[in-house]
Amino acid sequence: MKVLLVEDNERVTRFVTKGLQEAGHTADHADNGRDGLFLAASEHYDVIIMDRMLPGNIDGLSLISALRQANNRTPILILSALADVDERIKGLRAGGDDYLTKPFAFGELLARLDALGRRTRQDSTLTQLEVADLRMDLLSRKVMRGTRQILLQPREFKLLEYLMRHAGQVVTRTMLLENVWDYHFDPQTNVVDVHISKLRQKIEPEPERSLLRTVRNAGYMLSAQ
C-alpha cells in the first residue's frame, strides 16, 4: 500500500514511517498542510493518515474538506489528540473515514489502515464470503465449515462476518467493539476475547485446522493458512 502521512511531530513521523515500511508499505510524508494538500492532490495514495493540528494556515480538517471538494475519494484516517465524541463526529463529517486518538498503539493504526485500504477494493454487493473451507452465505445467513453447518447467534454471525470481510488482516478489539457492537468506549475487561473464544469453539472443532489466530499486542486475524 502507498500511504501519505501528514504529521508535524517528528518522533511520531519516524515511528509511523518505520512501522509502515516494516509492514511492507511505502510512506510519503508532509509536515504541514500546504505540502500535504499538494502531495495528496498530485499523487495517488491508497490511504492518507492526517493529523488534525498542523502548522501553517491549513489544518487537517480543512485539508480533508478541500480534498473531498476536489472529488478526491482516497480513504483518510484522522489522527488526533482531541478525543471528545463531538470532535470525532466533526472529523468524520469533514470527510474522514476513521478516527484514531493519540496516543495510539501502532498495531491499532496498522489494522485500521489495512481495513481502510482494503475497503476501496472490496465490493459491498458480495453475497458469499469464503475463507478456506469456511463459507458464509449473506442472504440465507447460513455458515458452513466444510460440509458441516454451524449455528450462530445473530451477534456471533455479525462478528464472524466482520472477521471474514477482513480476512488476512489484523482486526483489533476496538475495531470489533465499534463495528460489531457499536460500542465506542473501552469496556476495560476482556469481554471481546471471551466472544472470540466462544466463536472459535463453534467454527473450529479441531484446533489443528485453526483459521482464527490471535495476533500478539494487536488483535485477531482470520486467514486460510
Added chain:
Amino acid sequence: MLLGILTLVLFALPLGYAWRAADNDTRLQILTEDSQRLAEVFNRKGPAGLADFINERVGLQIAGERILLLTDAARRPLAGNLPAWPAGVPEAPGRYTRPIELDHRPTMVTLVRADLPGGYKLLVGRDVARLAPVMTRFWYGLAAAIAVLLVSGAVGGILIRRALLSRIHSIRQTVSAIMQGELSHRLPTGGRSDELNTLSLTINRMLEQIEQLVHGVANVSNAIAHDLRTPLTELRSRLEELSLTRPPPAEAFAEVDAAVADVDRVISIFNALLRLAEIDTGMRRSGFVEVDLGELCARAVEFYGPAAEVKEITLTCDDQAGSPHASGDPLLLAQAVNNLIDNALKYTLPGGTVTVSTMRPGGGSVGIVVADTGPGMTAAQRARATDRFFRGDASRGTPGVGLGLSLVEAVARLHGGTLDLADRVPGLAARIIFPGNP
C-alpha cells in the same frame, strides 16, 4: 415618598371639587327657598310689607347674608343692604353663580333673581368668598397631611435604609471572606421571610454547591496525582533499571513491553478522566434521542453473556417495565449500564446471579437496576462509592481504576437522573433512575 404626596394631592383634588360643588348646590337651594318665602310675604302684605320685612332682616345682620335687595320696576332700591342695583346681574330671573360689581369690585357670588308681580324685583345672594376660610382650612389640612407624610416617610426611609445597609454590609463581609478562600462562610439569614432573606438563602445554596465542587476538584486532583503517580513511578524505575543494568536483549524487551503496559494504564486513566470531564460539562445533552432502555439492557446482557458464562455467573435481562423509553445519549447510557454489569460480574462469586431489569418507580420516571449476589457494600462504602478513584477493599488487586461508578453517576446526572446503591442482603442493587418522557 413623592409618590405618597402625589397620591394625596390626586385624592384631595376631586374631593375638594366635589365638596365645593355640593356646597354651591346647597347654598343655591337655600337662596331659592329664601326668595320664595320673601315672595309669599309680598303676596300677603304687598310691596311696603315686604320692604319692612327685608329692612328688619338686614337689621338683624345675619352673618353672610351679603345681598338682599328689593327694587321697583325702574330698579330703584326700596329695601335691602345694597345702595343700588348692581351691575352684571343677568336680565332674566333665575339662579346664578357669577361675578358681579359689588362696592366697585367684581365679586364672585351665588345669586337668585326673582321677578315679583307689579314689576318689583328681588335679589337674594351670598358672597362665595365667605366660603374661603373653609376651603383654606381644607388645603391647610391637606398640607399638614403631606408634611406628616414627608416626615414619617423620611424617618421610615432612613430607618429602613439603615437596616438594609447593615444587612448588605454583613453580606459584603461574608462575600469578601469567601473571595479570600474561606468557602465555608454563609450569608446571614434571619427568621424573616422577606426578599433579601430569600435571596440570601438562594445564594447560600449556590455557595454550598460551589464549595462541594471545589472540594470535589481538590479531591480529584489528589486522587489523580496518587493514581497516576503509582504507574508513573513503576514506569520510571523500570526504565531507569533497564538503562543501568543493560540486560540481555530478551530480558530487555520483556521490560520494554511491561513499560508499554504501564503507559497504557496511565492512558486509560487519562481517557476515563477526560470522558468524565466531557460528561460533566453537559455538552453532550444536545445529542439526546429517544432510547429504548429495554433494548439497551438486552444488548448489554448479550455482550457480557459469554464473560458471565466463563465465570459461572447467571446473567439475565428482565425487561419488567416493558421497554420504557428515556431521552438520552445512547452511547453514554450503554456505557453506564455496561459499567454496572462489569462491576457486578467483578464482585459476584461463581454460582451467583446478576439480573439487569428495567423499572417504572412511579411518577413517570423510568430506571434500570443491576442487582447482584456479591458481597454488597457497607453503608460507609456506599456513601463513598461514586467518589472518583474510590475503590472498595474487595477490589484491591482487580483491574480497574476506580472511575466506573463515578462515570455512571455522572451519566445519570447528565440525564437529570440519579444513581443509588441499595443493599440487597446478599448483594448490591445499583439503580439508575431517569425522569421519564411525558
